[in-house]
Amino acid sequence: MTEQREAQIDAPEDEFQLSQRDLDSINKAIDEGDGPALDALMEPMHAADIADLIEQLTAPRRRSFIDLYSGEIDGDILTEIDESIREEVIEQLPREVLAEAVREMDSDDVVDLIEDMEAPEQQAILAALDESDRVAIEQSLTYPEYSAGRLMQSEVVTAPEHWTVGETIDFLRQEDWLPDQFYHVVLVDPRRHPAGYVTLGKLLSSRRNVPLREIVEDSFRTISVRQDEGDVAHVFNKYHLISAPVVDEHDRLVGVITIDDAMSVLDEEHEEDILRLAGVGDDSSISDTIVETTRQRVPWLAANIVTSLIAASVIALFEETIARLVALAVLMPIVASMGGNAGTQTLTVAVRGLATKSLTRANTVRIVRREMSVGLVNGVIFGLAMGGVTFLWFHDIRLSLVIGMAMIVNLFVAALGGILVPLGLDKVGADPALASGTFVTTVTDVVGFFTFLGLATLVLL
Amino acid sequence: MTEQREAQIDAPEDEFQLSQRDLDSINKAIDEGDGPALDALMEPMHAADIADLIEQLTAPRRRSFIDLYSGEIDGDILTEIDESIREEVIEQLPREVLAEAVREMDSDDVVDLIEDMEAPEQQAILAALDESDRVAIEQSLTYPEYSAGRLMQSEVVTAPEHWTVGETIDFLRQEDWLPDQFYHVVLVDPRRHPAGYVTLGKLLSSRRNVPLREIVEDSFRTISVRQDEGDVAHVFNKYHLISAPVVDEHDRLVGVITIDDAMSVLDEEHEEDILRLAGVGDDSSISDTIVETTRQRVPWLAANIVTSLIAASVIALFEETIARLVALAVLMPIVASMGGNAGTQTLTVAVRGLATKSLTRANTVRIVRREMSVGLVNGVIFGLAMGGVTFLWFHDIRLSLVIGMAMIVNLFVAALGGILVPLGLDKVGADPALASGTFVTTVTDVVGFFTFLGLATLVLL
The missing domain is CATH 1.25.60.10 (MgtE N-terminal domain-like)
Incomplete structure (x- = not known):
């Protein structure tokens, strides 16, 4: 937009x-x-x-x-x-x-x-x-926390599957326990297995003698009571459900989930993903106190200080090279920063692709290939650009070559890390939004400093 | 969670x-x-x-x-x-x-x-x-792009406000143009001004002679046809609406928006925010080609190369200092990186607060104060930590003092920038998700390098 x-x-x-x-x-x-x-x-x-x-x-x-x-x-x-x-x-x-x-x-x-x-x-x-x-x-x-069983309401409006429209309307007029909001009547067999549902719109616009069976929706879909609530929200959004019956392990109707609750979950899940990607505790809230806020943010900053120390120890390997050519200290953060940014771009797309289930087993290979190609193209573009800028600044063609090469390597590695780290975390059952950022920027910092300073040591000294 | x-x-x-x-x-x-x-x-x-x-x-x-x-x-x-x-x-x-x-x-x-x-x-x-x-x-x-007018469907089920339940049901049974899905009957006066709505559940569970007026919902709420679709989605989520009538500038009914469309918008808006925060073109899709993907990402990387060059030119001011003490080159990325991370944490919370309208004029002052305090507390914690690590590594108490002080300054500035930049961008009508990251990390890079190397020049040489 x-x-x-x-x-x-x-x-x-x-x-x-x-x-x-x-x-x-x-x-x-x-x-x-x-x-x-x-x-x-x-x-x-x-x-x-x-x-x-x-x-x-x-x-x-x-x-x-x-x-x-x-x-x-x-x-x-x-x-x-x-x-x-x-x-x-x-x-x-x-x-x-x-x-x-x-x-x-x-x-x-x-x-x-x-x-x-x-x-x-x-x-x-x-x-x-x-x-x-x-x-x-x-x-x-x-039922487990964050499962459909916790999200559902147990008040469900049901009708025996052999009823007609008229019988159903008469029944609804008699009942006084009906939920505040309901959008479907769920058809059940005598053992409470749901067999389909009828929208209230269809019920109202059909004649009294029409059997419910004839006006059920095509898109009937039940939710398992143990389904993760995030997946429930995804299913609602994908299939445009308004409400969906929830069934237990014996396929018996135990409740119903309505779209407004699914929408809240979708909203919360997104919020969590954004906050996790930024390294902010995902239960943070605008009304938190200073102490609560500090407590949420310190762990991430602590993780970051460890990874920066790793990057710093890579730089320390090349102290002698830097002492001989201080321009390297001026330029090295650019290589690392570009890698970090390119890596973040790729990993965000990967994390979102996994969250929205658009990155699937069927297209993983294609996406990994695409990201690698994009990393290489970006590397060449910005390698040439930084090579040019460096030449104008320091008038040293070998330094230009070194930074250009380091940029290509680091942007390629950034792309590779940006796609493979989230896929790997997802594979082992960890949340890719939670940890990918730290991993990927550590990789791009280490690789960025190492290739730039390493190449400089080889070529310039 | x-x-x-x-x-x-x-x-x-x-x-x-x-x-x-x-x-x-x-x-x-x-x-x-x-x-x-x-x-x-x-x-x-x-x-x-x-x-x-x-x-x-x-x-x-x-x-x-x-x-x-x-x-x-x-x-x-x-x-x-x-x-x-x-x-x-x-x-x-x-x-x-x-x-x-x-x-x-x-x-x-x-x-x-x-x-x-x-x-x-x-x-x-x-x-x-x-x-x-x-x-x-x-x-x-x-109607403008991304407005309620584009999102609504014009098929609305209405009834004159003086009708009874029975009259309405008879009318619905006669009509054959009814939308696939509808959840309310909107009551209108003779000039098509909406006067309330009745849920289909209430319609079905009430007796035929009950006037519609007696069973309208308390929470009636209309949407202006020019309202931004993101705000519409927010209103649906906040007030748990299922459908809402859309009115033109003369308050006449022109359509209806249903929650499934609002949910899609909420989903898209979140997706955009995540992608923007990561510096990825917000119309990116998993099916994009290499060329499309590169085209989306290059502008952000180009912006980043410019801001890294600014940071590099700050380092260049202190080439002489670095030449005398190469340990500075080893440690300086840590100060910048911690600032960048702390700034990103704060700005993400601010951007989300603005997006969800929980950061309002009423609590801005309190939140700015909180973020500044948190920045100071984090600065002291990680200033002490880095001071300690530096002493263990380089056995130089003055270097420890310099990095500790620089860390405090930079984490405080990161917090200040992280909250004020998004608020400022929002104030001038720009999208805070789009540009805050680049601004804030430029500030933390520049301030990080400048305080650390500047203090080092003063104290150590």
Whole structure:
């Protein structure tokens, strides 16, 4: 996409943000302990916006806010609050407000809320629920973290597979436990094996005597309860699913996942990948404190200091050469930096290709070949360029040749490392987004310094 | 999220990928020109999988494939094919196959298909459509690229606001033009201003005599036709929308956006951000050729060579100092590299905060302060560490002091640059993901080399 987009779109930038003025008024009401004023200010706000507000308040104001406003904090708001803050909010909520909030929530949201809690706190919340809800949630918690079983809601609208449209509509009109949002009726056989689904649109636009079987969707697809949630999100996006039935190991219907939850997962997974590629702890959040932020970033910087020391010890091998020709010290970071950048380009494409499943066994060989060719072409382009610049700067044709050659070697190695390191990490079951960067820049630093200074030692001395 | 996840989930990894065996059989059928065998192999495949297959074939096989299979390529498949390949496929399709495919498609998919075509080709496709579809698509094309107007489909299911559930269901049963998928009925007044919407679930579970007005959703929200599609995706994700009516500047209903399209946009925007942060052309695709790939990557490497030359010219200022103490050349890349990494961490968090609208005017000051503190803390930690390592290596306490001080300065500057550069770029309307990296690493390279070598000149000589 182009940079024109910002210019072309004239919608107000901050339509979906809290304005500074609103925030000032809210802060004032909190500081003055003015409950009614606060209620009036919050009244028009959507639960997601209230959650954003709670995240953006300073910690002391947040506590005052919850004291003043606690009666109004419901399940919708709790669901939206970022996990890093939520625990703090829950601890401060009166027990009966929390119980009421949880009773309103769909089972997937309750699971999300309590899955990271200690057992006694989990029990306290579960005790507030009806027997059937509690059983469904306890069942969900038996599935692995980040699996479809944790993401699904157990409230599913089903119909026997031999029913007609009219029977189904009559049934829906009688029931009062229906989920807030549902998009399909799942057809099940007597053993609760899903046999297809009918969209509500088809149900509404078909005559009463039409059998459900005749209007099922072609694209029926079930999700295994143990499927990784990232893969679930990928499947939703790829096949444009709106909701999908979840089945257990005996192929029996146990729940349903809806696209809004899949979209949240897709969003989180992307966020994680971006943060991992940048060497930032992937549970970082805008509301983290200085201590939390430092703790997330130090390990990556520590890894980087180790790899830079490796690169430095390569330079140390050539101290004598540098002492004789200091221009080498001036130029050597360019070779390393170009290698690092070219390597990062390739590895990002590889990591994304693996994440989106577009880099598959079927095209790996072709992509590796392409990256190697691109590395070689870039090497020749920038080798010639740096050779030229070096000649203009230092008037030394042999130095030009050395840097040109080193550039070709390092950009080729960068391409090779950029594609092979993520593929290798993926093969052994590690997350390529997490570790590729450190590996690849270490390789390009070491190779860059070694070829440049090594060639210089051979050719120039 | 933790690294345990890969271990916990035991679902088959490649369930949603084409197997190597299938691909071999398909390649064989293509090479032998065996149309019936190819049809049999493709028959169970979903349109999205066929599109993936077409993307993964080599260019000559793709041409043979389309010749053999062209009769079966329908709108669903065309919609799914990556844009980089789609043009090629369309050119090869017989005119009548293309016309038939386009007639089946929803208006948003037709817009997506033809928006990048030349005028004569656009006209040829539009000519295949019904008058009313053609008008709707021509209208969509008048809205800016990447706006809600291009993303929406014009087929909207509406009902007068005074209708009852029964009237609405009767109306839906009579109509035969209904979209494939719809999730709401939009209530409109006589001037087509949307007044609310009713979910199909509510419609089905309510009695026939209930007025629609009584069962509208609380969270009604319209999208302006000129809204940027990235913001639309953000709103869908934030407020868990399933579909949202799109209105023109007179607040009249002109279309509807559904969550599956919003999810695709979210996915694309993330992908762009990741690729931009890594300095890879954001329209890059796994099926690009060597020439296309090189063309995307060269500009970024060229920018990087310019910034490395700036850094090198800073080193050149201190040639004399380095000549006297070559250990400086060994250690200086460490200072620069740590700055670059710390800067990248901060800028990634800032770029993501801006993209997800969690970094707002309300908390900017707090976040800038936090990043500065974190920079200082990291500086002290790694300044002490490098001071220690340097002493062990070179047994020179003054050199240790110099590198420790330089590290503190550079990590602080990295934090400052990492947060202020993206904020500044955002302020002037540039995309922070696109240019922040180059700016920030230039700053950390220049400041790193300058403080380290400058301090060394002052203290050591």
